Amino acid sequence: MGLVVKKFGGxxxxxxxxxxxxxxxxxxxxxxxxxxxxxxxxxxxxxxxRLIDLAKSCVARPxxxxxxxxxxxxxxxxxxxxxxxxxxxxxxxxxxxARQAGISTNTSFTKAQIEEIQDERIRESIAAGFIPxxxxxxxxxxxxxxTTLGRGGSDITAVALAAALKADACYIYTDVDGVYSTDxxxxxxxxxxxxxxxxxxxxxxxxGAKVLHPRSVYFAMAYHVPLCVLSTFEPGEGxxxxxxxxxxxxxxxxxxxYRTDEAKITISKLPSDPKALSTLFSVMAEHxxxxxxxxxxxxxxxxxxxxxxxMDDDSTNALEIVQQLxxxxxxxxxxxxxxxxxxxIIGVGMRYHSGVASQMFEALASENIGVEMISxxxxxxxxxxxxKYWEVAxxxxxxxxxxxxxxxxxxx
Amino acid sequence: MGLVVKKFGGxxxxxxxxxxxxxxxxxxxxxxxxxxxxxxxxxxxxxxxRLIDLAKSCVARPxxxxxxxxxxxxxxxxxxxxxxxxxxxxxxxxxxxARQAGISTNTSFTKAQIEEIQDERIRESIAAGFIPxxxxxxxxxxxxxxTTLGRGGSDITAVALAAALKADACYIYTDVDGVYSTDxxxxxxxxxxxxxxxxxxxxxxxxGAKVLHPRSVYFAMAYHVPLCVLSTFEPGEGxxxxxxxxxxxxxxxxxxxYRTDEAKITISKLPSDPKALSTLFSVMAEHxxxxxxxxxxxxxxxxxxxxxxxMDDDSTNALEIVQQLxxxxxxxxxxxxxxxxxxxIIGVGMRYHSGVASQMFEALASENIGVEMISxxxxxxxxxxxxKYWEVAxxxxxxxxxxxxxxxxxxx
Numbered sequence: 161m162g163l164v165v166k167k168f169g170g171x172x173x174x175x176x177x178x179x180x181x182x183x184x185x186x187x188x189x190x191x192x193x194x195x196x197x198x199x200x201x202x203x204x205x206x207x208x209x210r211l212i213d214l215a216k217s218c219v220a221r222p223x224x225x226x227x228x229x230x231x232x233x234x235x236x237x238x239x240x241x242x243x244x245x246x247x248x249x250x251x252x253x254x255x256x257x258a259r260q261a262g263i264s265t266n267t268s269f270t271k272a273q274i275e276e277i278q279d280e281r282i283r284e285s286i287a288a289g290f291i292p293x294x295x296x297x298x299x300x301x302x303x304x305x306x307t308t309l310g311r312g313g314s315d316i317t318a319v320a321l322a323a324a325l326k327a328d329a330c331y332i333y334t335d336v337d338g339v340y341s342t343d344x345x346x347x348x349x350x351x352x353x354x355x356x357x358x359x360x361x362x363x364x365x366x367x368g369a370k371v372l373h374p375r376s377v378y379f380a381m382a383y384h385v386p387l388c389v390l391s392t393f394e395p396g397e398g399x400x401x402x403x404x405x406x407x408x409x410x411x412x413x414x415x416x417x418y419r420t421d422e423a424k425i426t427i428s429k430l431p432s433d434p435k436a437l438s439t440l441f442s443v444m445a446e447h448x449x450x451x452x453x454x455x456x457x458x459x460x461x462x463x464x465x466x467x468x469x470x471m472d473d474d475s476t477n478a479l480e481i482v483q484q485l486x487x488x489x490x491x492x493x494x495x496x497x498x499x500x501x502x503x504x505i506i507g508v509g510m511r512y513h514s515g516v517a518s519q520m521f522e523a524l525a526s527e528n529i530g531v532e533m534i535s536x537x538x539x540x541x542x543x544x545x546x547x548k549y550w551e552v553a554x555x556x557x558x559x560x561x562x563x564x565x566x567x568x569x570x571x572x
Numbered sequence: 573m574g575l576v577v578k579k580f581g582g583x584x585x586x587x588x589x590x591x592x593x594x595x596x597x598x599x600x601x602x603x604x605x606x607x608x609x610x611x612x613x614x615x616x617x618x619x620x621x622r623l624i625d626l627a628k629s630c631v632a633r634p635x636x637x638x639x640x641x642x643x644x645x646x647x648x649x650x651x652x653x654x655x656x657x658x659x660x661x662x663x664x665x666x667x668x669x670a671r672q673a674g675i676s677t678n679t680s681f682t683k684a685q686i687e688e689i690q691d692e693r694i695r696e697s698i699a700a701g702f703i704p705x706x707x708x709x710x711x712x713x714x715x716x717x718x719t720t721l722g723r724g725g726s727d728i729t730a731v732a733l734a735a736a737l738k739a740d741a742c743y744i745y746t747d748v749d750g751v752y753s754t755d756x757x758x759x760x761x762x763x764x765x766x767x768x769x770x771x772x773x774x775x776x777x778x779x780g781a782k783v784l785h786p787r788s789v790y791f792a793m794a795y796h797v798p799l800c801v802l803s804t805f806e807p808g809e810g811x812x813x814x815x816x817x818x819x820x821x822x823x824x825x826x827x828x829x830y831r832t833d834e835a836k837i838t839i840s841k842l843p844s845d846p847k848a849l850s851t852l853f854s855v856m857a858e859h860x861x862x863x864x865x866x867x868x869x870x871x872x873x874x875x876x877x878x879x880x881x882x883m884d885d886d887s888t889n890a891l892e893i894v895q896q897l898x899x900x901x902x903x904x905x906x907x908x909x910x911x912x913x914x915x916x917i918i919g920v921g922m923r924y925h926s927g928v929a930s931q932m933f934e935a936l937a938s939e940n941i942g943v944e945m946i947s948x949x950x951x952x953x954x955x956x957x958x959x960k961y962w963e964v965a966x967x968x969x970x971x972x973x974x975x976x977x978x979x980x981x982x983x984x
Contacts, residue, residue, distance in 0.1 A: 176630050211649075218588050218653050219660040226659075229667050230652035233645035237623075240642035241630050247638075248631040255641050259671070260716060304672060 162193075162328040163286070167200040167296065167318035171335040172392035173238050174205035176245075182333075182392060183245035186291060190251065196286050198325065200296045200318040201242055203234025208297075224269035228298070228308045232258075235295035235314070243293045253291045256282065258298040258306070263317065265299030265307045272299055272307035274316065277324035294321060312373020319376045323383035330385050331398075332372060337391035338399035339364060339371055341562035342416035347555045349563055353414060354397070357404040360414045363506040363540050377401065404508050412509035412516055413561035418554050419502045422452060423475035424533065424544060425482055429463040429492035436489045437466070440482070447481055449474045453502065453535045453542060467533050469544065472498060500532065501550035504542040505557055517541050523560040527552050574605075574740040575698070579612040579708065579730035583747045584804035585650050586617035588657075594745075594804060595657035598703060602663065608698050610737065612708045612730040613654055615646025620709075636681035640710070640720045644670075647707035647726070655705045665703045668694065670710040670718070675729065677711030677719045684711055684719035686728065689736035706733060724785020731788045735795035742797050743810075744784060749803035750811035751776060751783055753974035754828040759967045761975055765826060766809065769816040772826045775918040775952050789813065816920050824921035824928055825973035828966050831914045834864060835887035836945065836956060837894055841875040841904035848901045849878070852894070859893055861886045865914065865947045865954060879945055881956065884910060912944065913962035916954040917969055929953050935972040939964050 166186060173179050190197050202208075211231050215222035222230075239255035246253035262278030285292045296314025299307045309316055315332055322330035339361065340350040356364070358381035365374045371389055380387040380401060390398025404410075430436055444451055454468040470478045479496040486494055510516050517534075520541055524531060529552065533544035545553050578598060585591050602609050614620075623643045627634035634642075651667035658665035674690030697704045708726025711719045721728055727744055734742035751773065752762040768776070770793035777786045783801055792799040792813060802810025816822075842848055856863060866880040882890045891908040898906055922928050929946075932953055936943060941964065945956035957965050 176626075179630065214588075214649075215653070215656060218591065219656045222656050223659050226652040226655045226667055229655075229669075230649055233648050236645050236648075237626075237642055240638040241627065243638045243641075244627060244631045244634050247635050255638055257641075257718075306669075 161195060163196040163198070163325060165198045165200060165318050165322040165325065165327045165330045166333060167314060167331065168202065168242075168333045168392060169314065169335070170202040170205035170207070172333050173201055173242060176241070178392075179238075179241050179245050180248075183242060183249050183251075185333075185392070187246060187249040187251045190291065195328075197291050198282060198286065198321060198327070199242065199291060199293045200314060200321060201235060201238040201293060202296050202314040203231075203238055207234040207237070225305055228269045228306050231308055232295070232298045232306045235297055239293045239295045246291055246293070251291050252289050253293055254285055256285075256292050256294045258295055258317075259300045259304075261292070261294045261321070263294075263299040263320070265301055265309070267301045267303070267305075267307070269305075269307055271310035272301065274299055274309065274320045277320055279321070279324045282321070282325065312375060315373050315376035316379060319379040319383070319385050319387065322385045323379065328386070330380065330387050332376075332387065332389045333392040334371065334389060335391065335393065336371060336389075337394050337396045338389055339401075339415075341414065342554050342558045343418070346418075346551050347416075347558045349555070350558055351562060352396075353399050355400045355402055355407055356414055357402055357407050357508055359404060359539055360506050360508055361401045363504065364415060364417055372401070407508070410509040410512070411507060411562075412513045413505045413507040413557075414509075415506050415562060416554050416557045417504045417506060418550055419452075420547060420550055421472050422469040422500065422502055423472045423478075423496055423498040424467055424469050424500045425475065425478055425494060425496050426465060426467040427482060427486070427489070427491050427494045428465050430466050431490045432462050432464050436491075440466075440485060440489065443481060443485060444470075444478065447477065449478050449481075453533055453544065455533045455535055469500070469502065469533070497532075499547040500544050501547045501553070502542055502544050503550065503553045503557065504540050505561055506540050507561075508539050510539050510541075519560060520557065523556045524553060527556050529553050529556075573607060575608040575610070575737060577610045577612060577730050577734040577737070577739045577742045578745060579726060579743065580614065580654075580745045580804060581726065581747070582614040582617035582619070584745050585613055585654060588653070590804075591650075591653050591657050592660075595654060595661050595663075597745075597804070599658060599661040599663045602703065607740075609703050610694060610698065610733060610739070611654065611703060611705045612726060612733060613647060613650040613705060614708050614726040615643075615650055619646040619649070637717055640681045640718050643720055644707070644710045644718045647709055651705045651707045658703055658705070663703050664701050665705055666697055668697075668704050668706045670707055670729075671712045671716075673704070673706045673733070675711040675732070677713055677721070679713040679715070679717075679719070681717075681719055683722035684713065686711055686721065686732045689732055691733070691736045694733075694737065724787060727785050727788035728791060731791040731795070731797050731799065734797045735791065740798070742792065742799050744788075744799065744801045745804040746783065746801060747803065747805065748783060748801075749806050749808045750801055751813075751827075753826065754966050754970045755830070758830075758963050759828075759970045761967070762970055763974060764808075765811050767812045767814055767819055768826055769814055769819050769920055771816060771951055772918050772920055773813045775916065776827060776829055784813070819920070822921040822924070823919060823974075824925045825917045825919040825969075826921075827918050827974060828969045829916045829918060830962055830966050831864075832959060832962055833884050834881040834912065834914055835884045835890075835908055835910040836879055836881050836912045837887065837890055837906060837908050838877060838879040839894060839898070839901070839903050839906045840877050842878050843902045844874050844876050848903075852878075852897060852901065855893060855897060856882075856890065859889065861890050861893070865945055865956065867945045867947055881912070881914065881945070909944075911959040912956050913959045913965070914954055914956050915962065915965045915969065916952050917973055918952050919973075920951050922951050922953075931972060932969065935968045936965060939968050941965055941968075
């Protein structure tokens with residue numbers, strides 16, 4: 161007999177009929193497998209935003225401690241309703257607030273981090289035959305105040321609980337049936353992945369694939385929690401997020417991701433002086449501007465062009481700052497291009513194969529898509545292309561690397 | 573510098589503009605008087621019922637522990653919003669859940685009773701200059717589970733907190749500006765009472781005047797908490813509920829109350845046997861039927877007619893039980909009259925004056941209202957009259973006893 165954690169997101173408990181569906185699913189699983197189950201739930205879909213809007217309608221800048229008191233009611237409602245629904249199925253069930261579940265966090269309201277889980281009450285409850293239904297997304301700080309974990313927090317609760325309880329698996333139920341090679345809305349040929357390793361999943365989630373929050377993937381990786389993403393509404397095995405060494409076959413490219421919410425800033429003829437670079441990026445950091453890609457190209461011996469991408473929302477601010485710095489840096493000028501998209505191919509198999517980048521450029525060239533920036537890491541190649549081509553680029557790269565799960569032959 | 577508790581009911585915090593109004597009121601009070609303030613709030617109007625309906629839509633019979641988890645979110649929302657609104661006024665404020673406020677109850681979910689308040693955190697918060705905003709209506713039992721106190725629970729929270737903190741006063745803000753000699757909707761001549769003693773208030777609230785729950789009055793009486801009922805929306809001194817000895821003048825009749833939700837059951841020719849009476853009422857008790865008035869009239873030496881009132885909802889059930897008992901009791905028969913109303917006059921001054929009942933019957937007779945049952949206590953005379961006359965009876969009695977605060981001359 162094993163123990164698993166099952167987490168259901170806001171869409172999965174979005175209304176009473178869905179709550180009963182989830183109760184059914186959990187009840188049946190326990191009946192069929194004999195495994196113990198701990199459930200983690202999010203607030204009903206839309207509820208967290210409703211509560212945040214309520215606070216913002218009340219005062220211009222809601223105080224973070226009080227905002228957390230308010231927002232945390234969302235999960236409290238879900239835990240009680242799901243417990244009732246489980247009992248209606250004939251299961252023994254009991255709701256747990258973060259406090260009752262022993263989830264301690266630091267004091268950063270609205271974006272707290274879990275520090276410790278004292279899981280005695282949950283263990284006792286399991287031993288007594290109950291299905292504990294735990295409020296995701298929240299914790300208690302040292303002062304006994306309610307905190308929330310920020311976006312994606314319920315996933316983190318689930319993975320952290322699975323780690324603390326040494327669960328055999330943590331299932332993240334959502335409204336998609338797994339992780340795809342790329343976004344199926346953009347590319348109907350996208351294929352569902354049976355397995356993906358943590359490092360790949362981190363790249364997927366940082367790149368805007370909204371299936372799992374990166375923090376929960378880190379947690380799962382650090383604490384060796386076998387993680388599975390699957391659909392609440394459709395049957396299927398989902399996608400397992402596993403250790404790299406557990407990948408039975410290592411496709412070179414696992415998937416294609418994209419971002420369309422960044423802008424590119426280019427500074428021309430910057431003196432090739434290490435101090436210039438450090439000045440530039442420390443000023444950006446002081447202004448809280450997050451830099452994503454940075455590329456630098458040689459121009460002549462003493463001057464260089466440098467491009468970097470920032471979030472579109474920050475781009476006006478970032479350009480102003482850069483333009484003020486241009487004289488001090490001794491550069492020629494700076495400009496901003498908002499019509500860009502970043503497309504990445506991801507796969508741990510790249511570690512063992514070369515020629516991936518060239519195949520990528522070939523595929524893009526075959527559609528006449530020019531590449532404006534290139535950045536590579538061990539398991540990823542990212543390019544910036546004109547925004548108007550982004551869907552074409554995604555489809556072309558998925559076709560080239562991921563279609564039919566055919567291993568592309570590349571030279572070592 | 574003093575300390576007061578101010579409690580605001582659901583209507584008082586029914587929407588965001590009202591929450592800001594309450595924040596204003598509290599902020600101004602603290603600024604003007606220099607007194608420390610602890611605020612107790614109910615859920616926003618309609619929210620508790622919405623949550624109960626949600627539970628009942630989810631499952632036929634919501635489990636009490638989970639129902640309390642669900643319903644208690646209502647006050648949690650109010651405390652956070654009101655704290656934010658107070659901060660927006662420039663006050664220091666902090667929300668307190670029942671747990672944070674140290675409110676311990678027994679384990680009776682949905683109708684728990686407060687057993688202890690460990691008020692250190694609240695005291696510390698006051699000392700640090702904060703206005704604690706405490707969730708009414710809820711507590712924590714010994715297992716650390718959330719409980720709720722049942723209807724009227726927020727008033728009880730306020731009074732219990734005032735008692736624990738040895739507050740100088742407890743203000744119950746509501747949508748009426750005090751306690752009236754009778755229901756102003758029925759009798760426009762009803763006058764607002766400046767003072768009323770606990771015993772009178774208990775009679776008022778048991779009789780259906782919805783201003784204060786009897787349990788909170790008991791609490792205030794037991795712990796000597798000076799209590800004031802006043803309006804959130806209109807200026808005014810409200811009504812103070814004080815000890816009998818603090819009533820400066822003791823009008824004979826303070827007010828007139830009524831109930832129209834009872835039915836009268838009459839058993840005719842019951843043998844005058846103490847065992848018959850005890851059988852009758854113990855059977856009713858076994859069936860959970862609450863008996864209000866009981867009157868008995870001599871018929872002949874060995875037989876008696878007995879009438880009693882029950883809640884209208886219970887009357888069909890009660891009549892059936894009684895009819896089954898009739899042969900065993902040796903009575904002649906039983907009948908039920910649903911077209912009745914109970915009208916009471918209340919006043920501690922009755923203790924010191926006679927002739928009150930006769931003045932009551934005179935007043936009713938002057939309107940040709942026949943009296944079907946009479947029951948008297950030290951501070952109350954209740955009569956049952958045909959339901960169609962109930963408003964006339966209330967107005968007549970208010971006119972006779974309470975109008976213009978003129979002391980009625982009665983013979984000693």
